[in-house]
Amino acid sequence: MIRLEQHLGLGTTCLGVPSPAVFLDKDGTLVEDVPYNVDPACLTLTVGAAAGLRLLHAAGYQLIVISNQSGVARGLFLEPALLAVEAALRRLLLEHGVPLHGFYYCPHYPNGVVAEYAVACSCRKPAPGLLLRAARERGTDLGRSWFVGDILDDVEAGHRAGCRAILLDVGNETEWRPGPLRQPDCMASDLLDAARVIVGAGAGALLPA
Numbered sequence: 454m455i456r457l458e459q460h461l462g463l464g465t466t467c468l469g470v471p472s473p474a475v476f477l478d479k480d481g482t483l484v485e486d487v488p489y490n491v492d493p494a495c496l497t498l499t500v501g502a503a504a505g506l507r508l509l510h511a512a513g514y515q516l517i518v519i520s521n522q523s524g525v526a527r528g529l530f531l532e533p534a535l536l537a538v539e540a541a542l543r544r545l546l547l548e549h550g551v552p553l554h555g556f557y558y559c560p561h562y563p564n565g566v567v568a569e570y571a572v573a574c575s576c577r578k579p580a581p582g583l584l585l586r587a588a589r590e591r592g593t594d595l596g597r598s599w600f601v602g603d604i605l606d607d608v609e610a611g612h613r614a615g616c617r618a619i620l621l622d623v624g625n626e627t628e629w630r631p632g633p634l635r636q637p638d639c640m641a642s643d644l645l646d647a648a649r650v651i652v653g654a655g656a657g658a659l660l661p662a
């Protein structure tokens with residue numbers, strides 16, 4: 454079976470030039486937050502998501518989900534359930550004319566109950582491991598990339614990977630734990646607002662050839 458990504462010819466441009474990405478938190482940013490949900494039927498795009506992602510795609514940004522999924526380590530669902538979530542999300546976005554270029558998740562949680570996953574890792578946000586892996590696998594130019602998320606751990610992960618970061622001011626951050634890498638470059642009201650900021654900043658995103 455031809456992978457969807459191959460079919461769409463995505464990744465680096467045809468010339469092999471690293472392209473920028475917009476990394477997206479999933480729950481509360483891209484889709485409405487339903488805690489520990491892995492039921493594809495419960496995936497609903499947030500307000501402004503479809504229009505915002507269309508704008509970013511047209512501007513030449515790869516769109517890559519970066520998600521903490523500690524429900525695996527907590528024993529709430531099995532890791533393969535996330536494959537169904539990814540497939541459903543790709544279908545949902547394609548219905549809106551938007552391809553998803555990558556879907557990366559961290560299944561770990563140090564205090565989890567499933568021994569295999571109850572570990573300190575380098576991929577659970579605010580660590581930047583998933584972004585670094587995505588960039589390595591997809592030839593992403595991190596210096597021209599952005600992270601959009603709804604909590605400061607997303608902001609920190611983006612900054613630790615060398616990206617700029619936008620916080621969606623939608624009420625999901627409740628702790629506001631400060632830190633030198635946790636100051637958003639910008640706040641936005643939803644993904645469309647964030648997309649306008651990113652495109653307006655003009656990072657020199659290369660349109661795919």
Ligand SMILES: [Zn+2]
Binds near residue numbers: 559561574575576
């Ligand atoms: Zn992890």
